[in-house]
Amino acid sequence: MKKLFKFIGILLLLLIVAGGIYYFVNNEPLPEGKQGKDADALAIKMLNALDNDAYKNTETLEWSFRNDHFYTWNKQENIVHISWAQYKVTLHTNQPEKSEVYIDGTITDNAALVKQAQDFFNNDSFWLIAPYKVFDVGTERRIVNYNDKDALLITYKSGGSTPGDSYLWILDDNYIPISFKMWTSIIPLGGVSATWSDWKTTKTGIKLPTKHKLSLFGLEISMGNVSSKNSKANLLANKILKAIKHEAYKKTRYLEWSFAGKRTFKWDKEKHIVDVSWDTIRVNLDPRNREKSTVYFNTKKQEVADTTIVKKAWNIFNNDSFWLVAPHKLLDNGTIKSIHKVNDKEALLVKYTTGGSTPGDSYLWLLDENNIPKSYKMTVPSMKMKEVSATWDDWITTESGTLLPTNHSFGNGGGLSMGNVKGYN
Structure with a gap:
């Protein structure tokens, strides 16, 4: 028995050491950048490449997140229909107190599920529309030299479920995002990257991602059947x-x-x-x-x-x-x-x-x-x-x-x- 405990202890120690080495090798510090008109100009170029006007005019977005959470977002009305497991929430994003909760099709009063739906929506919609949010209230924009090219660093000082997060957008020659690097509170490792390359041009003219691949253990996030309509x-x-x-x-x-x-x-x-x-x-x-x-x-x-x-x-x-x-x-x-x-x-x-x-x-x-x-x-x-x-x-x-x-x-x-x-x- 002592040998077993000793073996488990050594294994845990090795895992901790390996994790520490992985963290030391892969953790990146948040880059410094310069705020001002150049950063804003780069952000505008990205928005123009994605047709931000079409995004602002889009009425409805539909998608799913890892085939677990399913969304119909009436953007102009600030109402999101979210379903997962046996739950469905009609979330009023500007007035959560008006939201409706259904469990197995029966309406119920459950504030905890409204909060959970808000957190799901904040996270899952970000993976769909993050490039369009670079001028949201509470954002800071900085221009960063990354691999001898201009990249756009966005820091969310407020809003969402995890204010303080930062994202470094890597753009192609046409200013369309191909990936970003993340410094977030829910991922302790700084600089984890995710692709933004599997774009779909939807019926309302906007580009939306269909999936993302993370550098962290090769994880993949599917956005399901992404669509938009007016x-x-x-x-x-x-x-x-x-x-x-x-x-x-x-x-x-x-x-x-x-x-x-x-x-x-x-x-x-x-x-x-x-x-x-x-x-x-x-x-x-x-x-x-x-x-x-x-x-x-x-x-x-x-x-x-x-x-x-x-x-x-x-x-x-x-x-x-x-x-x-x-x-x-x-x-x-x-x-x-x-x-x-x-x-x-x-x-x-x-x-x-x-x-x-x-x-x-x-x-x-x-x-x-x-x-x-x-x-x-x-x-x-x-x-x-x-x-x-x-x-x-x-x-x-x-x-x-x-x-x-x-x-x-x-x-x-x-x-x-x-x-x-x-x-x-």
Whole structure:
């Protein structure tokens, strides 16, 4: 028996010594950094890379944490539905006293479970959205030289469940986080790292991680089926489409119009072939296979279509058709929609991430009492335009039954005519 105790004692001593060596070798001191405008600028670059505006406008986030805790977070309403084991808590993050607790589906009064849900949410949401929190109240930002590159050190002086924690964000060349190092109260070892590289771009345009790998014993944290949505924005978009008779638009085969009296169009929507004419040029444009397009000068067909002219026709069509049918494109692939309040009324912000000639443009649609667009504010980074206003006037009901605008006006007094607009089958 004495030999057994002696063996156990030696084993414990070896474990303690090994642990001490591991701690000594791997423990890193909290790096020093410099606060100020450079640190803030680096933080802003990171937020821009992740599309922080889209995050702020996102309505709902869903995820799980290590397949143990499951979340639906109505971010705009500050309400989180959290479930684990036999428990479910509807947590009001700003007013915890309003929270509801269910055990096996039966509502109960249990303050301890509300507190537990708060702690779960503080921890588990951090692993989902930490990069978006770098300007939260109580945060300090410092710029640190790490491996000859700028890194961002964030210290949480207040807030959450464990104030005082610090995180050093390591960024790639596009300022997207690839990992962070942690100095936290719940991990005694300083500088433990975790990856932030398994990103998913969700439906609302924000990037969210799907899992993390820790340097500590190779631990992995799964974030489950990460998703985001803007249900209210989608609902408003559908109201707009109903108001402008979008179902009739989808069935409309031919559209004809002109643009400021300079260019004319006839678009076969079914075949997606469009005649584009200006000056003495006519292009029979195939937007999906531009090499199949044909070019005419003074009604004479070119033997080999001039690719420069075809490209110009493609750009013209993308721009000029947008001024005719943009409201009908609210559900196109690559669109991100969110609700904004303008003069206490709901407006729809639409950002195009793909398609057209200038992806990245955004438009804030202002609506009349019938949900028909009356104007929008344009933000076109490639043209250095920010929230430039234009009206959508003189809507007509075409022969095919859809609604299309015939005129636009601008704040500088200028106008834009769409000519004799037609839609028919």
